[in-house]
Amino acid sequence: xxxxxxxxxxxxxxxxxxxxxxxxxxxxxxxxxxxxxxxxxxxxxxxxxxxxxxxxxxxxxxxxxxxxxxxxxxxxxxxxxxxxxxxxxxxxxxxxxxxxxxxxxxxxxxxxxxxxxxxxxxxxxxxxxxxxxxxxxxxxxxxxxxxxxxxxxxxxxxxxxxxxxxxxxxxxxxxxxxxxxxxxxxxxxxxxxxxxxxxxxxxxxxxxxxxxxxxxxxxxxxxxxxxxxxxxxxxxxxxxxxxxxxxxxxxxxxxxxxxxxxxxxxxxxxxxxxxxxx
Amino acid sequence: xxxxxxxxxxxxxxxxxxxxxxxxxxxxxxxxxxxxxxxxxxxxxxxxxxxxxxxxxxxxxxxxxxxxxxxxxxxxxxxxxxxxxxxxxxxxxxxxxxxxxxxxxxxxxxxxxxxxxxxxxxxxxxxxxxxxxxxxxxxxxxxxxxxxxxxxxxxxxxxxxxxxxxxxxxxxxxxxxxxxxxxxxxxxxxxxxxxxxxxxxxxxxxxxxxxxxxxxxxxxxxxxxxxxxxxxxxxxxxxxxxxxxxxxxxxxxxxxxxxxxxxxxxxxxxxxxxxxxxxxxxxxxxxxxxxxxxxxxxxxxxxxxxxxxxxxxxxxxxxxxxxxxxx
Amino acid sequence: xxxxxxxxxxxxxxxxxxxxxxxxxxxxxxxxxxxxxxxxxxxxxxxxxxxxxxxxxxxxxxxxxxxxxxxxxxxxxxxxxxxxxxxxxxxxxxxxxxxxxxxxxxxxxxxxxxxxxxxxxxxxxxxxxxxxxxxxxxxxxxxxxxxxxxxxxxxxxxxxxxxxxxxxxxxxxxxxxxxxxxxxxxxxxxxxxxxxxxxxxxxxxxxxxxxxxxxxxxxxxxxxxxxxxxxxxxxxxxxxxxxxxxxxxxxxxxxxxxxxxxxxxxxxxxxxxxxxxxxxxxxxxxxxxxxxxxxxxxxxxxxxxxxxxxxxxxxxxxxx
Numbered sequence: 053x054x055x056x057x058x059x060x061x062x063x064x065x066x067x068x069x070x071x072x073x074x075x076x077x078x079x080x081x082x083x084x085x086x087x088x089x090x091x092x093x094x095x096x097x098x099x100x101x102x103x104x105x106x107x108x109x110x111x112x113x114x115x116x117x118x119x120x121x122x123x124x125x126x127x128x129x130x131x132x133x134x135x136x137x138x139x140x141x142x143x144x145x146x147x148x149x150x151x152x153x154x155x156x157x158x159x160x161x162x163x164x165x166x167x168x169x170x171x172x173x174x175x176x177x178x179x180x181x182x183x184x185x186x187x188x189x190x191x192x193x194x195x196x197x198x199x200x201x202x203x204x205x206x207x208x209x210x211x212x213x214x215x216x217x218x219x220x221x222x223x224x225x226x227x228x229x230x231x232x233x234x235x236x237x238x239x240x241x242x243x244x245x246x247x248x249x250x251x252x253x254x255x256x257x258x259x260x261x262x263x264x265x266x267x268x269x270x271x272x273x274x275x276x277x278x279x280x281x282x283x284x285x286x287x288x289x290x291x292x293x294x295x296x297x298x299x300x301x302x303x304x305x306x307x308x309x310x311x312x313x314x315x316x317x318x319x320x321x322x323x324x325x326x327x328x329x330x
Numbered sequence: 331x332x333x334x335x336x337x338x339x340x341x342x343x344x345x346x347x348x349x350x351x352x353x354x355x356x357x358x359x360x361x362x363x364x365x366x367x368x369x370x371x372x373x374x375x376x377x378x379x380x381x382x383x384x385x386x387x388x389x390x391x392x393x394x395x396x397x398x399x400x401x402x403x404x405x406x407x408x409x410x411x412x413x414x415x416x417x418x419x420x421x422x423x424x425x426x427x428x429x430x431x432x433x434x435x436x437x438x439x440x441x442x443x444x445x446x447x448x449x450x451x452x453x454x455x456x457x458x459x460x461x462x463x464x465x466x467x468x469x470x471x472x473x474x475x476x477x478x479x480x481x482x483x484x485x486x487x488x489x490x491x492x493x494x495x496x497x498x499x500x501x502x503x504x505x506x507x508x509x510x511x512x513x514x515x516x517x518x519x520x521x522x523x524x525x526x527x528x529x530x531x532x533x534x535x536x537x538x539x540x541x542x543x544x545x546x547x548x549x550x551x552x553x554x555x556x557x558x559x560x561x562x563x564x565x566x567x568x569x570x571x572x573x574x575x576x577x578x579x580x581x582x583x584x585x586x587x588x589x590x591x592x593x594x595x596x597x598x599x600x601x602x603x604x605x606x607x608x609x610x611x612x613x614x615x616x617x618x619x620x621x622x623x624x625x626x627x628x629x630x631x632x633x634x635x636x637x638x639x640x641x642x643x644x645x646x647x648x649x650x651x652x653x654x655x656x657x
Numbered sequence: 658x659x660x661x662x663x664x665x666x667x668x669x670x671x672x673x674x675x676x677x678x679x680x681x682x683x684x685x686x687x688x689x690x691x692x693x694x695x696x697x698x699x700x701x702x703x704x705x706x707x708x709x710x711x712x713x714x715x716x717x718x719x720x721x722x723x724x725x726x727x728x729x730x731x732x733x734x735x736x737x738x739x740x741x742x743x744x745x746x747x748x749x750x751x752x753x754x755x756x757x758x759x760x761x762x763x764x765x766x767x768x769x770x771x772x773x774x775x776x777x778x779x780x781x782x783x784x785x786x787x788x789x790x791x792x793x794x795x796x797x798x799x800x801x802x803x804x805x806x807x808x809x810x811x812x813x814x815x816x817x818x819x820x821x822x823x824x825x826x827x828x829x830x831x832x833x834x835x836x837x838x839x840x841x842x843x844x845x846x847x848x849x850x851x852x853x854x855x856x857x858x859x860x861x862x863x864x865x866x867x868x869x870x871x872x873x874x875x876x877x878x879x880x881x882x883x884x885x886x887x888x889x890x891x892x893x894x895x896x897x898x899x900x901x902x903x904x905x906x907x908x909x910x911x912x913x914x915x916x917x918x919x920x921x922x923x924x925x926x927x928x929x930x931x932x933x934x935x936x937x938x939x940x941x942x943x944x945x946x947x948x949x950x951x952x953x954x955x956x957x958x959x960x961x962x963x964x965x966x967x968x969x970x971x972x973x974x975x976x977x
Contacts, residue, residue: 065797167671168678171953175911180945183933184686260803264915267805270933287809287919294813301806309801316797391877424879432877437870442892442967452878488968501874508878 059321066317072310080126087120091277102295110295112285118299121277125300128189128278129307133258136193137251140200145247147201148208149235152216162209166202174199175261182270192271196261200254207250211243245322253315256308263304279304338409339366340544341390341512346403348389356399357616359385361568363403364643367512372538372545374555374576376591377565380613383548384433386565387514390546391430392420408511426456428512429505434521435498439489446485449473449504456508472503475540476533495526499533506541514546519554527554534558553595556580564588567614567624570643572657574650584646584657586629623654631656664970665961672957677729679949683942684728688721711741737943742935747943750928755947758924761916762909764844766902769851774891774898776852777859782886784864792856799853805915808846812919815842825921843916850912851905858901862894869893896966903959907952 060066079086094114103110109118151162169177178195185191215221224238265271266280267287274281279300286296348360360382367373375383388394390405392412405412407428412420432438440448449469450462457465466485473481476499489497498518505513515534519527534547535558549555555562556576563573564585572585583589614624623629626636635655643653695712712718716727731737737747780792815821826839866872867890875885914926921927925944932940964970 065794164671164674164678167675168682171675171679171907171949171956173907173911173948173952175908175914176945176948179911179914179929179933180683180941181686183929183936183941184938185689256801263803264805267915268918268930268933283806283809287812290809290813290817294817297809297813301810305802305806308803309798312797312801393873393876421879421881424877426879430877432870432874434870438874440871440875440889440893441969443889451875451880451884455879490969504878 056318056321060314060317063317063320065313066320069310069313069315069317072306073314076126076307076310077130079123080130082123087117087123089117089120091116091120091124092275102293109299110293112282112296113289113292118282118296121282122279122299122303125277125279125282126303126307128272128276129259129262129304132189132193132196132262132272133255136197136200136258136262137254139193139197140254141204141247141251143197144201144204145208145240145243148205148210149212149239151205151209152212153231162205166205169199170202174257175264178261178265179268179270182265187265187270187273189272189276192262192265196258200258203254204247204250207246208243211246212239215239215242249315249319249322252311252318255315256311259304259308259311279307337369340369340408341367341546342404342406343386343390344404344406346386346389346401346405348385348394348401349399350395351397351399355617358619359568359616360389361619362640362643363565363568363570365563365570365573367544367546368561369511369544370542371560372534372547372558374559374562375546375548375565376550376552376555376562378550378613380567380616381565382568383550383565384516387430387516387546387548390512390514391424391428393430422455424455425452425508425510427510428514429508429510430514430516431498431501431505431518433517435494435501435518436521438501439497441489444486444488445492445500449485449500449507452504453507456510468507469503472507473500476500476503476506476537477529478503493526494522495529498522498526498530502530502533502537506537509543511543512546513541513543514548516548517550518547520550531558551595552580552591564591568616568619569624569640569653570651571625571654572652573643574647578647578650582647582650584650584652585625585654586631586656587625588652590630668957668960672953675953676950679953680729680732680946681725683946683949684725687938687942732946737946738939740937740940742937747940750940751925751943751947754923754925754928757922758910758913758917758926759951761840761843761847761913761922761924762906764840765847765851765909765913766905768844768848769855769905770902772848773852773855774859776856778863778886778891780856780860781863781867782882784860789860792860796853796856799849800857802849804846804850804912805919807849808843808916808919811842811846826923839920839922843920843922846919847909847912847916851909854901854905855898858898859894862897863890866890866893892966896963899959899962899966903956906955910948910952 060070088108094116098111099113109122112118112121147162147166151159154162174196177199178192181195182188182191221234221238224234229238262271263278263280263283266278267284269281269284271280272278282296282300283304286293286298286300290297343363343365346360346363347358349356349358363382363386365373365375375386377383385394389401390407390412392415394401401413403413407423410423412423415423439445446466446469449472450465453460453465453468470481470485473485478484478496478499484492489500492500502515502518518534519530522530531554534545547555547559552562559576561573562576562579564571564579564587566587572579572583572588574582574584579588580592583592614627620637621639622637623632623641626632629636641653641655643651646652646657695708695717716724719727735748737751739745740747740750743750776792776796780789783789816825863886867886872885872890875889880889910925913924914930916922917924917926918930925948929941929944932938932944
């Protein structure tokens with residue numbers, strides 16, 4: 053663990069990624085404490101204000117403090133990303149292990165299911181579902197995690213297959229270890245490395261999808277601030293003030309950049325073989 | 331006994347030393363290598379893997395890996411010092427003046443281009459003025475010469491549609507098409523099975539008649555080299571230990587290493603395989619080369635004198651050199 | 658059966674399965690719509706009679722398996738129904754805007770290849786150089802930047818601050834130059850991330866190929882470096898890049914939605930977006946279906962194009 057951290061830190065891009073991630077997690081976690089204003093507080097007389105000491109990032113079309121809204125948006129983005137990845141990781145890993153141990157027909161069924169899910173471009177899929185079922189935070193989380201399940205499932209299956217006939221597992225089986233015990237105690241710890249790497253590399257993907265859906269008005273419902281809704285508000289009022297768009301766009305980019313750099317450094321540190329997929 | 335040729339040799343390698351930078355340190359892969367290839371002759375270079383014979387060939391082509399640490403000495407081809415040439419001039423030497431056939435024919439050809447494309451492109455350097463049609467016709471003829479049936483049809487095929495032996499014939503044809511003065515064959519039969527190996531060796535013997543350049547034939551087998559070559563150079567751990575005419579070397583080997591090589595091959599009979607298993611001891615450490623005979627650690631006849639400095643390669647009989655204090 | 662044919666038939670079968678699965682999934686989604694789809698479509702002020710009539714026209718009163726079969730029949734014949742709002746066939750509406758989306762996607766891919774491939778080649782032929790490192794930083798930044806952020810920033814810079822280009826809309830019909838000018842910013846916004854992907858992928862696969870023995874053969878025959886890189890190595894290195902482009906089309910189609918909305922261009926994206934806002938779910942369904950079909954089709958094409966790039970995968974007459 054300490055070793056992995058040291059290797060991430062030793063590459064300049066990994067270090068930048070780690071710093072950005074730490075900063076964003078800090079800002080998100082401390083949103084309530086760090087925000088100078090209530091993110092919903094209107095101040096219509098002071099709309100479209102440029103950045104100043106009172107409002108470090110200016111105000112939006114209703115005079116709300118952008119800095120406070122962005123901090124809360126950070127929190128929303130992180131919550132969505134983490135819960136989405138957690139669900140996809142759990143379900144995908146389970147399905148992957150199941151596929152590796154299932155009889156051939158069962159395995160093929162799971163793989164075709166993965167193929168079908170991945171045949172929907174994830175954003176289009178999410179868009180279709182949210183459009184039909186109506187917006188909502190939990191729906192976004194659920195749908196995006198479904199689109200990511202094949203990602204984890206395929207890697208988990210490949211990992212298990214490469215491990216399945218390893219001598220040490222054979223020995224455990226002979227000694228009478230049950231399948232559940234085998235999976236929990238012996239297989240899971242051995243396949244976690246690549247899955248964690250994949251999870252960290254999917255964080256910027258989820259953040260982007262959440263922001264995208266919210267930008268289209270079908271993601272995180274108002275009044276909850278999201279980077280996507282902030283961008284959309286700013287886009288609608290681009291002629292009035294560039295600040296909402298600039299602040300939320302830059303923040304979103306810093307977050308995806310940070311998580312991307314961090315994820316790649318983590319990959320290089322844990323499992324460079326995963327490098328082939330972008 | 332063949333008299334040493336009076337004319338200057340085509341290829342003259344003098345005191346070539348070469349080292350690579352690796353994670354473990356600097357590996358002195360070649361040390362003071364001297365050899366000459368007379369015009370029109372076939373010279374065999376023999377040694378086990380790690381003896382530096384392929385590196386020496388790469389040095390002649392100047393196709394050395396990027397971790398090259400230092401080179402000293404000279405490689406002269408027909409009066410031109412190859413090591414001193416600017417890169418682009420060296421590039422123009424390749425193919426036209428000196429061509430190379432590689433060890434593994436399965437990977438030597440580009441899988442996604444037709445044999446025709448590759449055979450035409452390699453001639454461009456040697457014959458920049460000839461038309462594509464002309465180069466194509468030469469390629470077909472050369473394929474016929476090296477024994478590819480129906481060459482006018484097969485030339486449109488891709489490399490994977492040929493067997494290993496056929497691919498090696500194609501690579502040899504590519505090299506011959508350029509009419510080089512020197513052809514380097516770097517273990518051209520090692521990756522092939524025994525019957526195919528014999529066919530390729532016969533091809534080389536047949537080609538002698540029509541090819542008036544010199545051939546540097548690298549092999550790890552004295553048996554392979556014996557029938558084909560005029561002269562033989564034996565390398566061990568980055569140095570030349572013995573060089574002589576093929577007949578001299580086989581009838582009267584002077585270096586203990588050569589003698590062991592010969593004994594092992596006769597013992598094994600088929601002239602292939604890892605014949606050095608029966609020589610006790612391992613390949614010496616090239617990261618920390620002692621100031622002594624490099625073979626002393628494995629030599630059955632080693633004594634105190636062998637540890638006092640590196641023995642020079644000296645003439646022990648006319649045209650016969652050995653680097654051993656006992657020779 | 659020949660291995661290549663077996664591979665192809667297997668691939669076609671999977672594609673067919675995926676299409677059937679995707680259509681079923683789309684159908685299943687409509688079942689999850691809260692409330693009666695007909696009343697959702699007609700709005701809260703619709704009379705019960707109107708809702709019932711629409712429900713009947715949509716076949717909502719039939720049993721589930723019949724509706725599924727009907728849906729498949731509609732998809733197969735291209736009869737995607739009539740739009741209740743405009744009264745026009747949905748297929749016509751989709752086909753009208755499809756060329757805009759396809760043009761935008763192709764322009765973006767073209768741009769990404771045109772910039773990304775040379776960038777990757779440069780980086781691979783000068784590994785470790787300052788230019789290589791700059792290219793690496795640029796690539797990862799391009800990849801990390803969400804395309805809608807790029808689109809909005811481009812709009813802000815070029816249309817509002819600099820006031821250079823007419824950027825909104827797809828341009829006057831018939832005025833090709835105007836259409837091309839208006840294509841620039843949307844396709845740049847879509848392509849930027851892919852420039853990064855392609856450059857990185859090209860770099861790593863080219864570096865790998867340049868270490869192959871057949872490249873050494875080419876060098877040993879004095880073939881000029883430029884020709885080795887751009888003829889002999891590039892075709893080998895292109896194979897993984899083409900694979901990624903296949904995946905890329907799907908993401909590009911998703912991204913096209915943003916570019917279309919932000920630059921107010923007609924297209925599948927705007928069609929679906931407007932349909933979402935009006936809860937016009939048959940149109941959403943049709944739009945998504947077309948995107949998915951396009952995606953599956955390109956992936957199939959990409960798989961087949963391997964055989965063009967890599968002769969080892971072609972059906973062959975036998976080995977000598």
